[in-house]
Amino acid sequence: MSSPESPDLAALLTIADLERAAAAALSPMALRYYRSGADAEHTLLENQAAFARWVLYYRVLVDVSTRDLSTTVLGTRVAAPILIAPTAYHRLAHPDGEVGTARAAAAAGLIYVMSTLATTTIEDIAAATPGAPRWFQLYVHKDAGLTRALVARAAAAGHSAIVVTVDTPLLGRRIGDERHGFALPDGLSMVNLLGDATPRSGSALAAYVAERHEPALTWKHIEHLRASTALPIVLKGIVRADDARRAADVGVAAIIVSNHGGRQLDHAPATIDAQPAVAEAVAGRCEVLMDGGVRWGTDILKALALGARAVLLGRPILWGLAAGGQPGVTRALDILTTELSRAMALAGCANVHDITRDLVREAPHR
Numbered sequence: 001m002s003s004p005e006s007p008d009l010a011a012l013l014t015i016a017d018l019e020r021a022a023a024a025a026l027s028p029m030a031l032r033y034y035r036s037g038a039d040a041e042h043t044l045l046e047n048q049a050a051f052a053r054w055v056l057y058y059r060v061l062v063d064v065s066t067r068d069l070s071t072t073v074l075g076t077r078v079a080a081p082i083l084i085a086p087t088a089y090h091r092l093a094h095p096d097g098e099v100g101t102a103r104a105a106a107a108a109g110l111i112y113v114m115s116t117l118a119t120t121t122i123e124d125i126a127a128a129t130p131g132a133p134r135w136f137q138l139y140v141h142k143d144a145g146l147t148r149a150l151v152a153r154a155a156a157a158g159h160s161a162i163v164v165t166v167d168t169p170l171l172g173r174r175i176g177d178e179r180h181g182f183a184l185p186d187g188l189s190m191v192n193l194l195g196d197a198t199p200r201s202g203s204a205l206a207a208y209v210a211e212r213h214e215p216a217l218t219w220k221h222i223e224h225l226r227a228s229t230a231l232p233i234v235l236k237g238i239v240r241a242d243d244a245r246r247a248a249d250v251g252v253a254a255i256i257v258s259n260h261g262g263r264q265l266d267h268a269p270a271t272i273d274a275q276p277a278v279a280e281a282v283a284g285r286c287e288v289l290m291d292g293g294v295r296w297g298t299d300i301l302k303a304l305a306l307g308a309r310a311v312l313l314g315r316p317i318l319w320g321l322a323a324g325g326q327p328g329v330t331r332a333l334d335i336l337t338t339e340l341s342r343a344m345a346l347a348g349c350a351n352v353h354d355i356t357r358d359l360v361r362e363a364p365h366r
């Protein structure tokens with residue numbers, strides 16, 4: 001929960017500043033849950049570290065007096081190439097919860113991707129942000145009826161895409177959560193799951209996923225889902241070119257190059273390193289988005305130069321929310337869009353179309 005005194009958000013200059021403020025505001029259990037990666041947390045660290053191994057060969061003498069950060073994602077005009085990644089349990093971060101996050105995204109002109117594991121109902125989030133672009137992240141459950149009902153509710157509530165997370169047949173092992181026993185506090189639950197059986201003890205989320213998620217999820221499910229809804233399908237959690245090609249073959253609208261923020265298979269590649277081959281493999285047949293480790297405007301510039309249409313933000317949003325509720329999320333978005341605008345100017349890019357592949361190269365090995 002939030003600290004009684006709200007920090008001066010304007011004094012928090014970077015995402016790392018927001019993370020420090022969040023750490024001071026959150027309970028140790030919530031902080032551990034949000035921060036953690038799988039196993040030795042190698043991939044968690046690599047997601048950020050890998051960005052530093054790409055360098056920017058900036059262009060000079062370009063008129064960058066006005067910059068346009070806007071773009072489209074699946075046909076929706078957005079103010080910047082940024083989406084809010086689906087993350088669980090926003091009311092654990094702050095009482096503003098998912099509604100605060102969704103409202104901050106709407107005010108910024110960005111797409112909010114809500115998680116299956118939200119602590120606010122699909123309908124309440126929709127009612128709080130009428131007309132705002134929203135996507136729904138789906139965990140496919142063993143109970144096909146529950147999965148169908150979630151998709152139907154998401155469509156009825158005005159979501160414009162279904163994001164199927166494909167990297168979680170079971171939950172990666174987050175050792176801190178297991179050691180200390182992560183569980184949602186009383187009063188919070190996974191309210192969108194009918195007959196909610198939110199476990200309250202031990203390694204609760206892992207147990208839930210093991211019991212309820214479909215571990216036999218295959219391409220057949222994706223084909224079936226695609227045929228059963230008019231909404232575009234986005235696959236989240238791809239790092240390989242062959243999987244990306246297959247995704248395009250089955251007609252998905254977009255791929256999110258993601259390793260779940262380093263929370264699933266440890267030693268999976270950093271997403272910024274995996275992304276170029278994926279973008280090349282799909283060759284424009286579907287849109288390519290990425291997430292994982294984005295903490296600076298230059299990270300976004302690099303991701304776009306390497307073929308992503310936009311990035312998604314996971315923890316930076318949680319840090320903003322924990323540090324200051326809805327205004328904290330707005331602050332996180334301001335920090336990153338302002339940084340991106342400055343980075344574009346310094347790299348000689350007046351708009352996102354100017355962010356071309358030749359701007360980045362791998363750093364020479366030292």
Ligand SMILES: Cc1cc2nc3c(=O)[nH]c(=O)nc-3n(C[C@H](O)[C@H](O)[C@H](O)COP(=O)(O)O)c2cc1C
Nearest residue numbers: 034085086087088115165260261291292293314315
């Ligand atoms: C606390 C937390 C909860 C998450 N919950 C979900 C979820 O419910 N569904 C999902 O598809 N991804 C989930 N993710 C993964 C994010 O969507 C995203 O892939 C990841 O956070 C991106 O990395 P970043 O945190 O470095 O930005 C979660 C990540 C975190 C940190």
